[in-house]
Amino acid sequence: MASIFASEQAHLTKVYHQLEDMRDTLNAQLTANKTQGFATKEQLDQELTLNFDTDIKTMETYADIEAINREIDIVNHNHDISTGQLSKVTTLLTQPYFAKVDLKFSADEQPESYYIGTVGVDDDAGEPLVLDWRSPIAATYYQQDNGPTSYEANGQIIQTVLTGRRQFDIDHDNLRAYFDTTITIEDPLLRDALSAHNNATMTAITATIQKTQNAIVRAPNDPVMLVNGIAGSGKTSVMLQRVAYLLYQHRETLSPEDIYFFTPSLTFQHYISAVLPNLGETNPISLTWDQFIEDIPDLPSTLAKSETTSRNQLDQLIANLDQVTLTPSDVSPVTLLGNTALNTADILAIDQQFNHLPMGQQRLKAVQDVIALRCQDFLRTLATDKQTQDTVLSLSPTQQEHYFGHHVDPQTDDQVHQLTLQYLQQRASTKSQNAKAYQWLNFEALGKRLLHINHLTVAAWLLLKIFLTGYGNQRAKLVLIDEVQDYSEVQLMVLRHFFSKARFIMLGDENQAITSDKANFDALRSIFNTPQHPVVTYDLTTSYRSTAEITALFSQLADNAAVIQPTSVQDNGTAPAITVTQNSQDTMTQLQNQLTSFTALPGLTAVITNTAQTATALAASLQAFSPTLITSDKPLPTTGLVVLPLDLAKGLEFGNVILPDATTAEYPATSLARHRLYTAISRATHHVALIAQDTLTPLLGMQG
Numbered sequence: 263m264a265s266i267f268a269s270e271q272a273h274l275t276k277v278y279h280q281l282e283d284m285r286d287t288l289n290a291q292l293t294a295n296k297t298q299g300f301a302t303k304e305q306l307d308q309e310l311t312l313n314f315d316t317d318i319k320t321m322e323t324y325a326d327i328e329a330i331n332r333e334i335d336i337v338n339h340n341h342d343i344s345t346g347q348l349s350k351v352t353t354l355l356t357q358p359y360f361a362k363v364d365l366k367f368s369a370d371e372q373p374e375s376y377y378i379g380t381v382g383v384d385d386d387a388g389e390p391l392v393l394d395w396r397s398p399i400a401a402t403y404y405q406q407d408n409g410p411t412s413y414e415a416n417g418q419i420i421q422t423v424l425t426g427r428r429q430f431d432i433d434h435d436n437l438r439a440y441f442d443t444t445i446t447i448e449d450p451l452l453r454d455a456l457s458a459h460n461n462a463t464m465t466a467i468t469a470t471i472q473k474t475q476n477a478i479v480r481a482p483n484d485p486v487m488l489v490n491g492i493a494g495s496g497k498t499s500v501m502l503q504r505v506a507y508l509l510y511q512h513r514e515t516l517s518p519e520d521i522y523f524f525t526p527s528l529t530f531q532h533y534i535s536a537v538l539p540n541l542g543e544t545n546p547i548s549l550t551w552d553q554f555i556e557d558i559p560d561l562p563s564t565l566a567k568s569e570t571t572s573r574n575q576l577d578q579l580i581a582n583l584d585q586v587t588l589t590p591s592d593v594s595p596v597t598l599l600g601n602t603a604l605n606t607a608d609i610l611a612i613d614q615q616f617n618h619l620p621m622g623q624q625r626l627k628a629v630q631d632v633i634a635l636r637c638q639d640f641l642r643t644l645a646t647d648k649q650t651q652d653t654v655l656s657l658s659p660t661q662q663e664h665y666f667g668h669h670v671d672p673q674t675d676d677q678v679h680q681l682t683l684q685y686l687q688q689r690a691s692t693k694s695q696n697a698k699a700y701q702w703l704n705f706e707a708l709g710k711r712l713l714h715i716n717h718l719t720v721a722a723w724l725l726l727k728i729f730l731t732g733y734g735n736q737r738a739k740l741v742l743i744d745e746v747q748d749y750s751e752v753q754l755m756v757l758r759h760f761f762s763k764a765r766f767i768m769l770g771d772e773n774q775a776i777t778s779d780k781a782n783f784d785a786l787r788s789i790f791n792t793p794q795h796p797v798v799t800y801d802l803t804t805s806y807r808s809t810a811e812i813t814a815l816f817s818q819l820a821d822n823a824a825v826i827q828p829t830s831v832q833d834n835g836t837a838p839a840i841t842v843t844q845n846s847q848d849t850m851t852q853l854q855n856q857l858t859s860f861t862a863l864p865g866l867t868a869v870i871t872n873t874a875q876t877a878t879a880l881a882a883s884l885q886a887f888s889p890t891l892i893t894s895d896k897p898l899p900t901t902g903l904v905v906l907p908l909d910l911a912k913g914l915e916f917g918n919v920i921l922p923d924a925t926t927a928e929y930p931a932t933s934l935a936r937h938r939l940y941t942a943i944s945r946a947t948h949h950v951a952l953i954a955q956d957t958l959t960p961l962l963g964m965q966g
């Protein structure tokens with residue numbers, strides 16, 4: 263054993279030196295590159311004479327500029343390559359690798375060893391020094407199939423034999439321990455990771471991704487994927503690893519700006535924000551549902567925020583749209599610079615020109631195009647107006663620059679007319695947008711008329727606009743929805759159609775549906791299924807977050823309690839503390855005692871309340887503990903006490919959790935309350951305490 267340790271330490275030392283050499287070489291290259299960059303710039307300043315006197319001189323000048331631009335491009339390109347490489351080497355210098363696989367490719371050859379790290383780098387000879395965890399060979403580490411196994415590279419299945427699988431605990435160039443996981447199914451690295459007390463920010467799980475989780479990280483790129491996993495099963499962690507994996511696999515075609523990530527809260531966005539950067543990747547575009555709505559331009563403020571229209575009504579509306587005939591109340595006049603360019607009758611007449619087409623995108627696009635032409639005609643006529651022409655002729659030099667880009671001196675009537683038209687076009691396009699983007703179509707009025715309702719909802723307005731005009735985001739390639747059980751059917755319909763070209767990955771746990779009227783997973787599938795591409799579901803049933811005792815407590819509240827397993831590597835913890843108090847003073851004393859003991863423990867302590875009002879009131883009365891009251895956009899502190907309502911605790915975790923209002927009144931015997939209690943308890947990693955004044959929630963009857 264000692265000799266294995268010594269030889270692994272020797273290998274690590276060697277790799278570490280190579281990495282240090284690479285870092286020094288890259289730094290030197292970057293310095294040289296910078297010097298060359300300055301030299302090129304100086305050359306540009308000194309040598310380049312801009313001469314546009316004749317056509318030939320102009321062409322020569324352009325050729326010189328082109329040549330210098332090429333040199334600058336080369337310098338920039340070299341700079342980007344060196345910076346990218348340096349960032350990888352720097353990442354590895356904290357921990358060069360975390361695992362090794364020994365693979366035997368043919369019976370008569372010795373196994374080859376591959377060291378796996380957070381990123382990959384090659385040595386000077388172009389041989390892999392450390393393999394990226396996302397590389398094809400690294401799949402054998404995660405699949406954990408000792409003996410014959412295979413992996414896929416460039417579309418080919420490569421057969422091999424896994425003869426060794428070793429994990430390392432490494433700090434810089436210091437090997438602290440190694441574990442041969444072919445010998446034991448224990449996962450010491452996982453145990454270490456789970457006993458850590460870092461609650462303020464989520465950390466990547468690269469070294470310890472489990473087999474079922476790996477199947478999701480490396481899953482085929484199906485159009486719609488649903489990860490159905492119990493609390494703490496690693497849904498968010500796995501999905502972030504998958505994003506890093508997809509960005510690596512599809513580097514040429516997928517970039518972070520193509521990915522939209524729907525999160526439950528801004529606090530949660532802060533919580534996960536470091537994971538991908540630590541994996542060397544840029545975060546995708548993160549947004550909550552509310553941010554998504556706020557970003558929609560032209561959304562009328564009069565729309566109803568709460569959803570009163572059912573999916574069924576919206577399905578019917580969409581199905582019958584092609585039969586719709588526009589009426590005067592459905593359209594608004596088009597005004598240009600304060601003048602009515604087209605009134606409602608004009609617009610309806612244009613629509614009638616296309617009545618051979620069913621109502622829908624094609625027809626309305628045709629109407630839109632004609633309206634745009636008519637607006638141009640209108641401006642052309644306006645440009646003949648003498649007074650407007652005089653205004654143009656008396657524009658100051660600065661105004662001329664603004665409207666035309668240069669000074670003007672029209673000589674003929676025709677030139678004056680042209681300039682006036684240009685001037686009006688400029689003003690019309692910046693000041694009056696209503697000829698654009700179907701603003702002549704009053705979706706709100708149309709929706710109310712068709713649905714026979716007085717208040718149109720945001721979702722109905724959006725769906726109408728999407729189906730009638732093709733409105734939406736067609737650039738997004740991947741949409742991720744975390745905590746998907748908290749979306750209604752109508753919200754999911756909107757997202758599915760708004761991001762019409764995107765693949766979807768949704769993560770959720772029906773046990774954590776903490777508000778009523780949300781879509782269950784059968785409904786979700788019915789929204790996203792297509793005949794060619796049914797939703798592909800992955801189940802995660804092992805919970806990693808909490809001690810066995812806490813997992814047992816929240817598991818009994820699940821709809822599918824039987825399938826939930828605690829992870830076998832979690833150390834034993836302490837029993838949950840459940841206290842019933844007699845009066846409010848007693849409750850406060852219990853809470854303070856519990857806080858005194860919890861805040862002395864490692865990790866964040868959270869008081870999770872059922873409502874935001876209780877959180878605010880409690881935070882005020884617990885000043886002695888210097889609590890941080892978490893409001894929607896606050897990041898978590900690194901230590902101490904936080905007080906927050908359950909809806910803001912979604913997706914987060916805390917070392918120690920207290921539920922101060924575990925009463926019958928707050929958590930009655932309903933399935934919604936059961937889901938809320940399950941969600942609240944499952945936020946705790948190490949310790950949980952429940953306090954109930956008078957009567958404990960009947961949902962925990964067994965704990966009496």
Ligand SMILES: Nc1ncnc2c1ncn2[C@@H]1O[C@H](COP(=O)(O)OP(=O)(O)OP(=O)(O)O)[C@@H](O)[C@H]1O
Nearest residue numbers: 467470471472493494495496497498499806807913
């Ligand atoms: N393979 C793993 N290795 C190490 N830690 C893991 C692993 N899988 C999950 N965890 C840890 O378990 C905890 C829960 O993970 P995560 O938040 O991703 O789960 P989740 O299913 O999204 O949770 P929830 O739905 O309850 O909010 C995190 O601390 C995460 O680091």
